[in-house]
Amino acid sequence: MSTEEQSLITTEVQTENTTRTDRPDETVLESRGLDVHYGDERALSDVSIEIPEHKVTAIIGPSGCGKSTFLRSINRMNDQIDACRVDGELYFHGKNVYDDDVDPVALRRKIGQVFQKPNPFPKSVYDNVAYGLRVQGLDDKLDLDDAVERALRGAALWDEVEGKLDSSGLDLSGGQQQRLCIARAIATDPEVILMDEPTSALDPVAASKIEDLIDELVEEYTVVIVTHNMQQAARISDKTAVFLTGGELVEFDDTATIFEDPADDRVEDYITGKFG
Numbered sequence: 001m002s003t004e005e006q007s008l009i010t011t012e013v014q015t016e017n018t019t020r021t022d023r024p025d026e027t028v029l030e031s032r033g034l035d036v037h038y039g040d041e042r043a044l045s046d047v048s049i050e051i052p053e054h055k056v057t058a059i060i061g062p063s064g065c066g067k068s069t070f071l072r073s074i075n076r077m078n079d080q081i082d083a084c085r086v087d088g089e090l091y092f093h094g095k096n097v098y099d100d101d102v103d104p105v106a107l108r109r110k111i112g113q114v115f116q117k118p119n120p121f122p123k124s125v126y127d128n129v130a131y132g133l134r135v136q137g138l139d140d141k142l143d144l145d146d147a148v149e150r151a152l153r154g155a156a157l158w159d160e161v162e163g164k165l166d167s168s169g170l171d172l173s174g175g176q177q178q179r180l181c182i183a184r185a186i187a188t189d190p191e192v193i194l195m196d197e198p199t200s201a202l203d204p205v206a207a208s209k210i211e212d213l214i215d216e217l218v219e220e221y222t223v224v225i226v227t228h229n230m231q232q233a234a235r236i237s238d239k240t241a242v243f244l245t246g247g248e249l250v251e252f253d254d255t256a257t258i259f260e261d262p263a264d265d266r267v268e269d270y271i272t273g274k275f276g
């Protein structure tokens, strides 16, 4: 490749990134004074944060600091844990998701989630993606075919599974299964995708594909990702929130600032590996 061609690609990539970074921050999710307890144990302490739309926000911090708890608070997955109590407010487009009139199932269609371990249903590739659409009432075969293809293309999986839509989702590789779960999440047209360590169970090549995919997904969705991998947070996120032990949100800022010039000494100590 000539130097001119290389610089063209570089310019394109930089332009894309600049566009994303320069996009004004429109808040899509906001927590105010969020406290979460499991029984008597406090897992999140007075967390206030504004998460911008169409950006990747990384949640980092040592084990047990409440990262997954925070993620589950956003789409009310914590409702399913009996011992869990949530106080404070969590707004999605200005509506408190803990208001009595919010249907958690409908909320989870708007705020999808992808987990650490790929968890396809024991069904065909097609049925994994079609599942949520059928639940929503879509039953026309052609419409379903279209929507399934769109979701699989959106998850960068279509080319690999086009000829085996009837095979079991469980027969795919780990990385493909995770992209199938992403396809399942985006099929119902969410606005936000929550990802809880989505690459930690994958080999480096499969993990890298998911990272590339996240970079594409954020054009259409907002991504909030919990990761233990600080290089990954630095590589893929626009904003980084650092939680520390006790469930305290210690600092939230542009990712470059968090990694290069954090305001809080504890964040610097954590990033440089002095603890955690």
Ligand SMILES: Nc1ncnc2c1ncn2[C@@H]1O[C@H](COP(=O)(O)OP(=O)(O)OP(=O)(O)O)[C@@H](O)[C@H]1O
Residues within 6 Å of the ligand: 038, 042, 043, 061, 062, 063, 064, 065, 066, 067, 068, 069, 070, 081, 083
């Ligand atoms: N289902 C639960 N029941 C009781 N306590 C829980 C439950 N889930 C989490 N906790 C507790 O809440 C605290 C925060 O846990 P959480 O899983 O949110 O942290 P985390 O930062 O995601 O941890 P890790 O990085 O190890 O996954 C921990 O002390 C944990 O033991």
